[in-house]
Amino acid sequence: MRPVYVAGAAVHPFGKHLGVNAAELGFRAVQELLASTGISPEQVDAGYGGSTYGGSLLAQRVLQRVGVSGPPVYTVENACASGASAVHLAWQAIAGGFADCVIAFGTENLSGFGGGTLPLTTNDIEISQGMVMTAAYAMRAQRYLHDFGATVDDLSRVSVKNRGNGALNPRAHFQKAISAEDVEDSRPVADPLRLLHCCPNSDGAAAVLLCSEAFAKELATPSIRMRASVVRSGDFHTSYRDMTWPDITARAAKAAYEMADIKPSDLDLVELHDAFSVAEFLHTEALGIAERGQAYKATARGEFDRDGRVAISPSGGLLSRGHPVGATGVTQICESYWQLTGEAGDLQVPGAEVALTHVTGGGIFGVDNGACSIHILTTT
Amino acid sequence: MNTHTSPAPTLVGGEWIHQDGDHTALMITKCHNCGSTWFPPREICSKCASGNVEQALTGSRGTAYASTVVRIGPAAFKPPYVLAYVDLDGARLLAHVETDEALAPNTPVELKVGAIGEDDTGPLSSYLVAEVSEAPTSGDAL
Numbered sequence A: 001m002r003p004v005y006v007a008g009a010a011v012h013p014f015g016k017h018l019g020v021n022a023a024e025l026g027f028r029a030v031q032e033l034l035a036s037t038g039i040s041p042e043q044v045d046a047g048y049g050g051s052t053y054g055g056s057l058l059a060q061r062v063l064q065r066v067g068v069s070g071p072p073v074y075t076v077e078n079a080c081a082s083g084a085s086a087v088h089l090a091w092q093a094i095a096g097g098f099a100d101c102v103i104a105f106g107t108e109n110l111s112g113f114g115g116g117t118l119p120l121t122t123n124d125i126e127i128s129q130g131m132v133m134t135a136a137y138a139m140r141a142q143r144y145l146h147d148f149g150a151t152v153d154d155l156s157r158v159s160v161k162n163r164g165n166g167a168l169n170p171r172a173h174f175q176k177a178i179s180a181e182d183v184e185d186s187r188p189v190a191d192p193l194r195l196l197h198c199c200p201n202s203d204g205a206a207a208v209l210l211c212s213e214a215f216a217k218e219l220a221t222p223s224i225r226m227r228a229s230v231v232r233s234g235d236f237h238t239s240y241r242d243m244t245w246p247d248i249t250a251r252a253a254k255a256a257y258e259m260a261d262i263k264p265s266d267l268d269l270v271e272l273h274d275a276f277s278v279a280e281f282l283h284t285e286a287l288g289i290a291e292r293g294q295a296y297k298a299t300a301r302g303e304f305d306r307d308g309r310v311a312i313s314p315s316g317g318l319l320s321r322g323h324p325v326g327a328t329g330v331t332q333i334c335e336s337y338w339q340l341t342g343e344a345g346d347l348q349v350p351g352a353e354v355a356l357t358h359v360t361g362g363g364i365f366g367v368d369n370g371a372c373s374i375h376i377l378t379t380t
Numbered sequence B: 001m002n003t004h005t006s007p008a009p010t011l012v013g014g015e016w017i018h019q020d021g022d023h024t025a026l027m028i029t030k031c032h033n034c035g036s037t038w039f040p041p042r043e044i045c046s047k048c049a050s051g052n053v054e055q056a057l058t059g060s061r062g063t064a065y066a067s068t069v070v071r072i073g074p075a076a077f078k079p080p081y082v083l084a085y086v087d088l089d090g091a092r093l094l095a096h097v098e099t100d101e102a103l104a105p106n107t108p109v110e111l112k113v114g115a116i117g118e119d120d121t122g123p124l125s126s127y128l129v130a131e132v133s134e135a136p137t138s139g140d141a142l
């Protein structure tokens, strides 16, 4: 396999962009990517666009507006991991020697759905019983608190930390710090989760430029190395399952660490799929960053703060940035690109050299999640 | 629930429900090739793809693995409503709970059939669970 580099990143700020459809948001991000990297459309060998609700041929509808029409272009759907899956396919194309310069992007507009919980897949036994994503995480949270002695205050601490991080991020949906009292006072959604334990549904887009070593050297923009790119699907069964241990994350992480030859202790920062505050505990443990059942204590000790042992979601995570489903995995890589190139501004993790991005989702019965993707990025 | 000339309730998952007097059981699939247990039942094992499977009935008692009160959710289920993951003779399934509060983990429960909501086609009923004081038994499984 050939080494793969990230040589550019662009994000259309996340938030409520009612009436600006997914293709338009994606176009704005990709246009900025081309402008900031200085590449011309004929240099692009392939394109991958991730979106869950953007519709057929979304990637063509975005890329043809910036002159990328003719080369292979794919629209990728993998629920919350749609954007990261698009990046993974771009990585495959370059690692396999089939392309030297590829655009991967993710985009979503959720405002069109109105408020409340997102529609999940149909013809699913749990959804026909009233399952919603908040309920799934609420039950994981209840069991985590029960099994490991954590409290709702511990859950709130994640929201306070990540909203504090996001307060400094101009691309975040929420740019305002919150207190533990704000979380306690917010509306109950699914016990024990309150509204501020949950990420908002957002609109937004993000794009990255992936390229070969030779191509990266020709560009004026700085590059970082993509050391690992992994996608896994959920292990389907309807037997008893430990819902405090997201096996899909553990399996994807093991493969990513092996591919990158990196240990959890080497990580300087992680952009993690904190769709709900309890998810940060579950996934930091499955990623090997905290001992089993101990993540909540590490959070309380400040180990996951921006200046802590390893910064978890220094950009604010999904809790602050928001969650335009298909765009989330790509924006995590954009944020990490700026961290590793020293361009993260107020969000900068001092001396950041190794970053991991993690996105997982898709509510279908019988699996932890439908799809999970992990990327590991390094400065060299 | 309204009683005036309402249509017969839609029985969600009705094809898997087995009722005998007060006793409610669910159809599950046991794979003889790999030992997997499946709910909803199926003709081919979704683990090993073997057709060497047996359709069996669960007992009526299980244990709540986790539970929540859904306070914002689909209108058809009339939030707030209580859900639980229930462990029942080797299968874990999601069910409504006949209560106002989330069940604590490991609470013993019993299968029943009852109302879970109402959509544009009329009332919805399905299998659901209620807390029981006794320890679970599975001796009545076929």
Ligand SMILES: [Zn+2]
Pocket: B031, B032, B033, B034, B035, B036, B045, B046, B047, B048, B049, B050
């Ligand atoms: Zn089998």
